[in-house]
Amino acid sequence: MTTVTNNTTSSPWTVDSGTAFTNRNLAQTSDGSNQTIDMSGFLKLMTTQLQHQDPFAPMDNNQMVAQMAQFTSLSSMAESNKLLGNIADSVGSARLSDAANWIGKSMLVKSNIATPDRTGAYAGELTLGKDASNVQVDLVDADGNVVKSLDLGAQKAGAVGFFWDGTNEAGDFIGGEALKVEVRGATPTQTATWASIAAVQSPASGTSAQLITALGNYSPADALRLG
Template structure:
């Protein structure tokens, strides 16, 4: 009696073993192997019960669709890998620069400078911005004066009136005399973390990790 294994052997088809258990295994063949197998099946078919032509055509069509789907998935994966690599390359060029991100915490850059931007919901006749340490002490007060609604930038060199450095630690941004819809601060980009497949690179800053999409502006 001719077995399936005999047909594979006579067709000269090499079968790859992709996974095994104690009882069964999963086997795969390529398109060329499939055609050889079909030809050999025709040679060894029972003359009193020949293969149905429609069934054979349907099997070939199904195999072709699966083959095309597999190749398409591989192509899309290659594109995804290339795009991920490009994102990482682009993000790596940001190292050493600063990015403006939504945060109520300000950290100093290499020069010891604190900077950021608040967004006022309406005009104000006089507002002030306090930089407060983790113990609740106000380290610096910046007089903003009268301001129109919208974005207002702030800056502090980290020194007191006598030129002594008093900054250095993360400080909380608090606004008095105005209503703020958004607070953002500048953070230095120290490193870039390689992304997982299909995800954005991670930008490492003193404020935490961000993606390039989190940057309101790049400086």
């Protein structure tokens, strides 16, 4: 007859109830993010810790107060960051609203490319470093052909504007495309053209609003003048 012996000796790896409770708390704590715990969760964690502390080595009161003060400080910092973020969003929205008021207007930007406005006219401005006796501006198409030549004559140093309504001598409209600005008789220190603002774009990155024109996208700070 075979005798079955029941071994009631506990395993050396048996986990007592206190250790098991602590392990469960650790597992639950690791599942949550330390960045998302609030004051209520912190107090609950501390209360649990007090309930299961070693009666022969209780938690130091000074340490507990220090932990509470540290958590309060971190909580205040998080609220401050949130407030600053809300302020930044508000300011960004206000800037976008201001830029939206520019739609339909024209802005003078540094460029040697001229595009027609809503009426089909081309306009720009040269900055001369010194006086010139015979200044001419050629508007050239993509194939290198001079579409229009503007004789500005003698000009003093400084800002010199130019304008073309987009028509030829017969009154026929011949513009409509982007034209390169080439200057003869002077070497301008800066060439700028007027561009119509068609729309305003707000980048997802949160950077400043962009003004959309036929010349490309510009920030409001790129405008030399608004007209």
